[in-house]
Amino acid sequence: MNDRPVSRRKVLLSVGGLGVVTLLAACSAATPASPTAASTPASSTSAKPAPTQTPKTGSSKATATTPTVAAQAQSGAGTQGAKIVFYVWGGAPEKKVWDAEAAAFHKANPKFTVNDEILGSAFNQKLTAAFAAGTPPDSFYSGGVPFGNAKVEQLLPLDSYVKQDQVNLNDYFPVTIKNYQYKGHLYSLPNECGGYVIYYDEGLLKEAKQETPGALLAAGKWDWNHLIQVAKAASNPPNQFGFDIWNYSLIQIYAWDQGGDLVDNDTDPTTSNWNKPIGTEVLQFYSDLCNKYKIMPDPSFEQAHGGSGGVAVAMESNRLAMGVQGAWERLFLNSAKVSFKWDIGLMPKGSKTATTVGYASGCVGTAAAKHHDETWQFIKFMGSEEGNKIYAGLIAVPPLVKVANSDWFLKRPPVNDKIQTKVYLDALKASRPSINFPKINQYNQIVNNELDLVRLQKVTPQAAAQQIHTDLMSKVFGSGGY
Amino acid sequence: MGLFPLSRLSWRRQEVLWGYICISPFLIGFTVFTVGPLIFSLYMSLEKYVAGLPPTFVGFYNYQYMLRDALFWQSLKVTVTYTVFVVPLGVIIGFLLALLMNQGVKGIGVWRTVYYMPSVVSGVAVSMMWLWLLNPDFGVVDNILHSLGIPGPGWLTTTTWALPSLILMSVWGAGGSMIIYLAGLQGVPKQLYEAAAIDGAGRWGSFLNVTIPLMTPIVFFELVMGIIGTFQVFINAFIMTDGGPAYSTLFYVLYMFQQGFEQFHLGLAAAMAWVLFAIVMVLTFLVFKSASLWVYYESPAEERTN
Numbered sequence: 001m002n003d004r005p006v007s008r009r010k011v012l013l014s015v016g017g018l019g020v021v022t023l024l025a026a027c028s029a030a031t032p033a034s035p036t037a038a039s040t041p042a043s044s045t046s047a048k049p050a051p052t053q054t055p056k057t058g059s060s061k062a063t064a065t066t067p068t069v070a071a072q073a074q075s076g077a078g079t080q081g082a083k084i085v086f087y088v089w090g091g092a093p094e095k096k097v098w099d100a101e102a103a104a105f106h107k108a109n110p111k112f113t114v115n116d117e118i119l120g121s122a123f124n125q126k127l128t129a130a131f132a133a134g135t136p137p138d139s140f141y142s143g144g145v146p147f148g149n150a151k152v153e154q155l156l157p158l159d160s161y162v163k164q165d166q167v168n169l170n171d172y173f174p175v176t177i178k179n180y181q182y183k184g185h186l187y188s189l190p191n192e193c194g195g196y197v198i199y200y201d202e203g204l205l206k207e208a209k210q211e212t213p214g215a216l217l218a219a220g221k222w223d224w225n226h227l228i229q230v231a232k233a234a235s236n237p238p239n240q241f242g243f244d245i246w247n248y249s250l251i252q253i254y255a256w257d258q259g260g261d262l263v264d265n266d267t268d269p270t271t272s273n274w275n276k277p278i279g280t281e282v283l284q285f286y287s288d289l290c291n292k293y294k295i296m297p298d299p300s301f302e303q304a305h306g307g308s309g310g311v312a313v314a315m316e317s318n319r320l321a322m323g324v325q326g327a328w329e330r331l332f333l334n335s336a337k338v339s340f341k342w343d344i345g346l347m348p349k350g351s352k353t354a355t356t357v358g359y360a361s362g363c364v365g366t367a368a369a370k371h372h373d374e375t376w377q378f379i380k381f382m383g384s385e386e387g388n389k390i391y392a393g394l395i396a397v398p399p400l401v402k403v404a405n406s407d408w409f410l411k412r413p414p415v416n417d418k419i420q421t422k423v424y425l426d427a428l429k430a431s432r433p434s435i436n437f438p439k440i441n442q443y444n445q446i447v448n449n450e451l452d453l454v455r456l457q458k459v460t461p462q463a464a465a466q467q468i469h470t471d472l473m474s475k476v477f478g479s480g481g482y
Numbered sequence: 483m484g485l486f487p488l489s490r491l492s493w494r495r496q497e498v499l500w501g502y503i504c505i506s507p508f509l510i511g512f513t514v515f516t517v518g519p520l521i522f523s524l525y526m527s528l529e530k531y532v533a534g535l536p537p538t539f540v541g542f543y544n545y546q547y548m549l550r551d552a553l554f555w556q557s558l559k560v561t562v563t564y565t566v567f568v569v570p571l572g573v574i575i576g577f578l579l580a581l582l583m584n585q586g587v588k589g590i591g592v593w594r595t596v597y598y599m600p601s602v603v604s605g606v607a608v609s610m611m612w613l614w615l616l617n618p619d620f621g622v623v624d625n626i627l628h629s630l631g632i633p634g635p636g637w638l639t640t641t642t643w644a645l646p647s648l649i650l651m652s653v654w655g656a657g658g659s660m661i662i663y664l665a666g667l668q669g670v671p672k673q674l675y676e677a678a679a680i681d682g683a684g685r686w687g688s689f690l691n692v693t694i695p696l697m698t699p700i701v702f703f704e705l706v707m708g709i710i711g712t713f714q715v716f717i718n719a720f721i722m723t724d725g726g727p728a729y730s731t732l733f734y735v736l737y738m739f740q741q742g743f744e745q746f747h748l749g750l751a752a753a754m755a756w757v758l759f760a761i762v763m764v765l766t767f768l769v770f771k772s773a774s775l776w777v778y779y780e781s782p783a784e785e786r787t788n
Contacts, residue, residue: 128743132533151746153535238618298639299727300617319619441744452727456640482547482747 082112082374086363087130087140089123094331100390105381112374124149131366138369139378143361144179144433145187145267147440156365157185161376167383175358176399179433182267188362189383192396194327195356195427196249199311202341204240204321208233213322213345214423223349224257224285227322231295234321242295244314245324246302247451248444249357249434250289251282256432257350258282263472266435272472279465283454290455298455315340326359327396327424344423346430358431360399397424404428439476446471523752531749544753554754556729557737560645561713564733568652569708573701576659583660584667594664601658605717612651613638613722638723641730648718648731659704666700667693695778702769702777709765713758734758 088098095118102114117137119126130136131150145152162169167189169177176190198213205212210230216222231242245253255262260278263269273279289296301314311323312332316339323329324347333342347356363382365375381387388398389408398404410421435443450464459467474480491499527544531537548554583594600608615621616637624634637647670693678688716735719725725732725740738758742751 125743132743132746132748148744151533151535154533298618298636300636300639301619317620439745441740445740448726449728452641456727458641458728482741482745482750 082371084112084114084139084371084374084378085137086114086116086378087123087127087137088116088118089120089141090118091120094118097391101382101387104386104390105378108381108386109374109377112371112377114378134368136366136368138371138375139363139365141191141361142188142364143359144436145182146364147436147438150366152182152438154367155187156367156369156372156375158187158189158365158376158379159185161380162186162189165380167380171401172383172399173358173401173404173428175428175431175433176360178267179358179360179436180362180364182437188360188364189379190360190362190399191382191387192327192362192391193358193360193399193428194397194424195358195429195431196245196253196324196326196347197344197356197423197427198322198324198347199315199329199333199342199344200322201315201318201320202343204234204315204318204340205230208321210234212343213348214343217346222346222354224254227348228289228293228295231322232293235293235295237294238297240319240321241297241301242320243289243322243324244297244301244311244320247286248447249324251286251447251451252434253347253356254285254350255282256355257348257353259350259352263435266433267437269435269437270477272469272477274465274472275469279469280462283450283461283464286451287454287457287461291457299452312338315342330420344420346423346427354430356427356431357434358428359434361396362399397421397428439481442476442481443472446475523755526749527753527756529749531747531752533746533748537749540749544750545757547750548753548757553729553732553737557732557734560730560732561715561734563645564649564715565709565712567649568712569705571649571653572656572659572708573704575653575656576704577663577697577701579656579660580663580667583664594661598657598661600654601661606721608651608654609718609721612654612718616647639727641728644723644727644730648715648722651718659708662704663697663700666697670696696780698777699779702773706766706769709769710762713762713765 086102088094090098098116098118102116106113127136127140127146127149131154136150136154140146140149142149146155161167169186172190173193175195176193177186179193180186180188180190200213202212208230210233211219213222213227213230216226216230227243233242234240235242252262255278258278258281260273260276260281262273262279262282264271264273290298297320301319302310311320311325311329314320314323347354363375363379365372365379369375382391383399385398385400385403388400388403392398392403392409398409403409404425410425412421437443447468450459450468453459454461454464526537528539528541529537530540530543579597583590583597615623618624618634618636618639621634621637623637627634635643637643674692674696675688678692683691714735715733716739719731719733719736720739723731725736734754735758738751738754741747741754
């Protein structure tokens with residue numbers, strides 16, 4: 001019998017070796033999807049025809065009005081019993097919409113179910129972490145191509161599916177499709193959309209003896225100068241402000257309204273125009289709103305009131321007369337049982353035109369998804385008439401033109417005693433997609449830094465515009481960046 | 483015969499083997515979840531690894547890029563400034579609070595609980611609370627200032643005040659170090675105070691010559707932990723300022739997070755993590771080296787090392 005104890009070194013080496021092997025095994029599973037696979041979704045489309053099923057009519061109002069949608073959705077291939085993991089933002093108010101969408105999809109596609117994970121304010125962090133870890137969901141909700149959350153190579157291009165199922169992209173408002181296109185590829189079919197509009201507190205404007213944006217528009221006087229005039233009369237800083245808008249929306253909209261562009265191409269920019277007069281002009285305008293006219297609050301107001309529902313809260317406490325948001329704000333203005341009378345109006349006109357930011361939201365598939373075909377079926381359903389109606393029925397504008405122009409949308413019971421659907425539609429028609437490209441986070445960081453300095457009057461608008469241009473050209477569009 | 487004929491091993495070998503089997507869950511976990519990722523991140527720091535794209539080996543490119551990146555230096559400057567103010571503030575205020583909480587007055591337990599309570603609140607909740615307290619429109623702090631006729635300075639919205647606000651906010655958590663100092667104060671032998679009194683020392687003399695020397699090991703501990711902690715500040719800046727305004731609260735770890743999880747530069751973020759590790763290690767080493775000059779131990783050094 002050998003009395004020599006087991007060598008500590010041997011044991012530690014064995015355990016260490018086992019650990020390393022386990023680690024390597026774990027790492028290999030988390031290897032990011034190959035970009036080749038991501039860029040060729042057709043190769044993963046097994047195109048197994050689904051069994052034909054008779055659409056169940058009359059089971060729900062939505063299904064009854066769109067009998068062909070369910071049948072279309074069932075035409076694709078898919079694995080029996082597949083579960084599509086779907087990440088989405090929102091909280092309690094939106095939950096019933098997502099549950100209804102998932103239930104309707106399951107009804108139309110009994111073979112698959114959607115596991116919707118409503119992540120609320122943790123949405124961005126959880127999604128970004130999932131992508132970084134190589135374990136993204138099959139699909140997630142996104143406003144535009146989600147460059148802020150993922151690399152384009154991690155997304156599922158839908159072009160071959162669109163072609164295969166003969167989806168007509170002209171059925172949608174062009175701005176909504178543009179939100180999901182990058183270098184000729186499409187990444188979603190929109191489920192809801194809108195253009196930013198101005199929400200205003202009628203009482204505060206009346207108190208300030210000012211006409212409403214709607215009345216000024218009807219009189220042909222609704223431009224940025226009149227907005228400043230109305231907002232100034234309704235301001236009493238630091239307790240009450242006349243106007244609030246997200247900074248990055250303001251600078252884009254104002255530049256477009258003056259006939260300018262801050263970059264040469266909104267989705268695939270190669271050069272910055274910030275060194276041109278338009279760059280200084282937008283920063284001067286932003287500085288004036290904050291410092292000269294004092295009608296816009298500083299970013300702390302944004303922290304407290306900037307998110308969805310922020311305008312409703314700020315107006316309820318008499319702190320804001322006019323605020324710019326999307327159609328979703330209506331949900332908060334209605335559910336909050338606000339005590340003031342509110343209405344909406346279009347964005348004002350600049351020296352050349354009147355534009356606004358046009359947004360769209362829809363489901364995006366991921367290249368690493370386990371179920372590409374099923375994910376496509378889900379995306380297609382959400383972009384269908386039935387999918388559009390469920391979401392738009394609550395808070396949004398349907399991206400499908402025929403649904404948006406139908407009596408179902410235009411003649412439904414008005415909110416706040418007014419027919420506002422037309423304003424939302426007019427805003428959408430006057431809109432452009434926000435600047436969005438793969439390095440959008442870096443772009444925003446550079447611009448926001450200078451906006452801070454301009455607001456604090458640490459630099460002149462001209463110097464800030466030049467600095468933005470220099471930084472963008474070296475770090476975002478040039479070779480000096482990472 | 484079984485796979486492991488333990489009975490054929492001597493008792494001593496069996497005991498050793500069982501010892502290793504029992505600690506193997508930790509060893510495997512430590513290797514897989516700590517050592518492994520550590521080695522992997524070191525390798526990653528030598529790669530241009532953008533999430534979603536295949537990584538390519540680039541040697542020391544990430545480290546070179548960092549040296550050229552103005553925001554890297556800005557984040558380092560913000561973090562060092564924060565450390566320089568917060569660590570001494572934490573040591574002094576924690577110690578002073580502990581002295582107060584060491585008094586034998588009625589209801590002292592309640593006071594100790596009240597002062598310690600902020601330390602058990604999650605960082606996110608604390609950040610959210612301070613965000614509201616410092617809000618210029620409806621925050622309590624500015625309301626009090628307004629009632630005194632003083633305009634609020636724009637705590638988190640001006641480059642002048644954003645970092646000082648976060649520094650002042652850190653005092654909120656001084657209860658954590660207070661408890662450690664309190665434990666230390668209660669461990670000071672009474673005989674030493676009695677001996678000092680016999681030698682003619684008053685309260686101030688006892689404090690200077692007995693209390694402070696005997697508390698230096700705890701100050702040393704708090705200093706080391708404080709340096710490590712302040713170099714890792716993230717939550718406050720992430721929630722309250724997101725590095726702004728104009729990068730004035732861009733802490734090192736926040737910038738590292740932005741590089742890794744907002745711009746997906748995982749290789750660069752890994753390199754930043756290793757630079758942070760090196761900085762903290764050097765500073766800790768310097769503090770340890772300086773310990774012999776100012777830290778007082780009752781037992782001789784050779785006894786402590788045995």
